[in-house]
Amino acid sequence: MKNLTIIDHPLVKRDLTVLRDKRTPSNTFRGVLRRTASLMAYEVTRDLVVQRVGVTTPLEKTTGCVVKESIILVPILRAGLGLVGGFVEVLPAARVGHIGIYRDEETLRPVDYYLKLPKRLGQALVLLLDPMLATGGSAVAAATFLKKKGARKIRFVSLVAAPEGVGNLMKAHPDVKIYTCALDRELNGKGYILPGLGDAGDRMFGTE
Numbered sequence: 001m002k003n004l005t006i007i008d009h010p011l012v013k014r015d016l017t018v019l020r021d022k023r024t025p026s027n028t029f030r031g032v033l034r035r036t037a038s039l040m041a042y043e044v045t046r047d048l049v050v051q052r053v054g055v056t057t058p059l060e061k062t063t064g065c066v067v068k069e070s071i072i073l074v075p076i077l078r079a080g081l082g083l084v085g086g087f088v089e090v091l092p093a094a095r096v097g098h099i100g101i102y103r104d105e106e107t108l109r110p111v112d113y114y115l116k117l118p119k120r121l122g123q124a125l126v127l128l129l130d131p132m133l134a135t136g137g138s139a140v141a142a143a144t145f146l147k148k149k150g151a152r153k154i155r156f157v158s159l160v161a162a163p164e165g166v167g168n169l170m171k172a173h174p175d176v177k178i179y180t181c182a183l184d185r186e187l188n189g190k191g192y193i194l195p196g197l198g199d200a201g202d203r204m205f206g207t208e
Contacts, residue, residue: 004166005179007043012036016159016181020197026206030082033131033204036159036181037086044127044157044179045071045091067093070124076101076142077114079201083129083157095124099145101138105190110141122150131200133161133180134193136168143173159200160184162193 015036018024024032050065071091075081077100088094100114118124128142139156146154154176156169161180164187169178184193197203 001166001170003170003174003177004183005043005177006183007040007179007181009039009043012039012181015039016197019159020195022198024203026203029203033082033159033200034086034089037083037129038089039086040083040157040179040181041087041090044155045125048125070120071095072097072118072121072124072126074099074117074126074128074142074146076128076130076138079131079199079204080129082131082200082204083159087127087129094127099128099142101141110137112141112145115145117146117149120150121146122152124151124153126151126154128154128156128176129158130156131159132193132196133158133165133169133178134187135162135191136165136172139165139169140172143169143176147173155179160193160196162187162196165193 015032018032049068051068052063053066055062055064071094073084073087073094074097075084077098095118097117101110101112104111126146133139143154156176156178158180160182162184166178184196186194188194
């Protein structure tokens with residue numbers, strides 16, 4: 001699929017297996033999720049624009065690079081919070097906004113309840129974070145909100161995705177690149193990804 005990148009690094013595959021396992025306790029789930037997010041950050045930011053600068057080593061002067069682009073992380077509450085720590089470890093200068101969206105259990109449609117974003121969205125690369133891309137409703141709504149606030153360059157980052165969600169997000173926002181660790185088989189009747197890893201928020205915070 002155009003604009004879809006599957007992050008298939010062996011270490012990501014290893015960690016995703018732990019996250020899928022229903023026996024993995026919440027404390028382990030949180031730690032592995034954070035580590036996986038750090039690994040994902042390298043692929044998501046592979047084409048960042050850098051600027052050459054001078055640097056003096058203990059032996060002589062040479063040249064190095066600094067990241068030229070401004071980066072804003074926007075987790076979709078609450079599960080998206082689990083990805084923030086790992087990305088911040090790799091991108092310590094990134095600013096962080098928050099979008100609160102939940103999925104109505106009957107209609108499966110997104111309902112928004114919170115929005116707090118940094119300024120100058122239009123000048124930054126915005127990474128929209130959510131472990132699950134299921135129906136795509138929350139992702140589409142979040143990307144729409146970001147664009148209304150001025151965001152021009154958005155990338156959606158998830159652990160696992162369903163074909164239905166990928167298709168819906170691409171249809172609504174064809175300019176948004178999608179990064180995920182696995183494109184799973186399908187959604188079940190309740191809108192959960194199969195085989196998936198359950199409800200990421202519940203597993204992270206122990207609220208199952």
